[in-house]
Amino acid sequence: xxxxxxxxxxxxxxxxxxxxxxxxxxxxxxxxxxxxxxxxxxxxxxxxxxxxxxxxxxxxxxxxxxxxxxxxxxxxxxxxxxxxxxxxxxxxxxxxxxxxxxxxxxxxxxxxxxxxxxxxxxxxxxxxxxxxxxxxxxxxxxxxxxxxxxxxxxxxxxxxxxxxxxxxxxxxxxxxxxxxxxxxxxxxxxxxxxxxxxxxxxxxxxxxxxxxxxxxxxxxxxxxxxxxxxxxxxxxxxxxxxxxxxxxxxxxxxxxxxxxxxxxxxxxxx
Numbered sequence: 001x002x003x004x005x006x007x008x009x010x011x012x013x014x015x016x017x018x019x020x021x022x023x024x025x026x027x028x029x030x031x032x033x034x035x036x037x038x039x040x041x042x043x044x045x046x047x048x049x050x051x052x053x054x055x056x057x058x059x060x061x062x063x064x065x066x067x068x069x070x071x072x073x074x075x076x077x078x079x080x081x082x083x084x085x086x087x088x089x090x091x092x093x094x095x096x097x098x099x100x101x102x103x104x105x106x107x108x109x110x111x112x113x114x115x116x117x118x119x120x121x122x123x124x125x126x127x128x129x130x131x132x133x134x135x136x137x138x139x140x141x142x143x144x145x146x147x148x149x150x151x152x153x154x155x156x157x158x159x160x161x162x163x164x165x166x167x168x169x170x171x172x173x174x175x176x177x178x179x180x181x182x183x184x185x186x187x188x189x190x191x192x193x194x195x196x197x198x199x200x201x202x203x204x205x206x207x208x209x210x211x212x213x214x215x216x217x218x219x220x221x222x223x224x225x226x227x228x229x230x231x232x233x234x235x236x237x238x239x240x241x242x243x244x245x246x247x248x249x250x251x252x253x254x255x256x257x258x259x260x261x262x263x264x265x266x267x268x269x270x
Contacts (some may be wrong), residue, residue, distance in 0.1 A: 024112045030106040038101050042094045044157060049087035054163040057188075058082045058170055077184075109138060129242035136222050136249065140215050145255075146210035154204035157195050164192040214256040221248050 060076035171185035224230040225245040235241040 011241070024108075024115070027109050028105065028112060031101065031108055035098070035101045035105055038094070038098045042091070042098050045087065045091045045094050045187065049084065049091050050156060051159050051163050053080055053084045053087065054160075054167050056083060057184075058163075058167040074255050113260065126239045126242060129246050131241075132246055132249070133225065134224065136218060140218050140222070143211045143215035147208045147215065150204040150208035150211065153202075154199065157199040157204070158177070160195045161192055161199065162214065164188055168192055210256065214252055217252050218249060221252070222244060 030202055056076060057080050060080060133215040167182060168185055171181055175182040175185050220230075225232050228235070228241065231248070232244060233243045234246065
């Protein structure tokens with residue numbers, strides 16, 4: 001029976017290269033999972049900081065309206081103030097935790113991508129188009145991240161407007177019997193008005209839809225050029241297909257930049 005010599009395979013770097021590739025993927029997967037958990041914690045903290053404290057304030061206003069004594073309501077408002085302060089501290093800290101993990105993940109993905117791009121070469125225009133396609137998944141993920149961020153901002157603003165409106169209406173009605181809380185009602189009404197105006201100005205919902213639409217369109221182009229479907233089925237050579245692909249991607253990026261001139265710098269190879 002012929003003996004297979006694996007020393008040359010290991011020594012030549014084939015198995016070592018596979019292990020290295022697996023190590024990159026493992027590290028990126030671990031960082032992605034860590035970022036996912038940190039973002040869940042961040043969202044829970046934000047839910048506590050805004051809707052949760054607004055609900056506590058509504059409880060305090062209700063106690064003022066229903067109770068002859070102001071002591072229960074005063075205790076509730078003290079708890080609200082303490083809760084808001086603690087929540088602000090934790091939200092601030094969690095923001096930088098998420099930012100640090102996200103930065104590490106982007107650095108890992110960038111280093112991994114650069115390693116893969118080095119294998120493609122830089123000989124001619126076809127190689128440049130291949131490198132261009134290899135960089136596209138990071139751009140798609142960045143657009144989707146922007147879409148998720150804008151959707152979350154829109155949801156937070158809507159929560160402030162809706163929850164604040166309910167609490168402000170309750171506090172305003174209570175202020176007729178308990179004049180001491182009229183300034184709280186005025187301040188909360190002002191917060192609701194400013195939040196509604198800011199939401200209308202920034203249009204986070206429209207921005208999120210634009211980011212998501214562009215990301216989906218880019219992903220379709222990314223898959224279509226490799227499978228030779230859609231507009232790419234008519235091309236007989238890889239060079240022509242990748243040239244059309246680069247033109248289509250640039251058109252989508254230009255359209256996104258036109259609709260969102262203040263968007264992020266996607267960093268894709270020009």
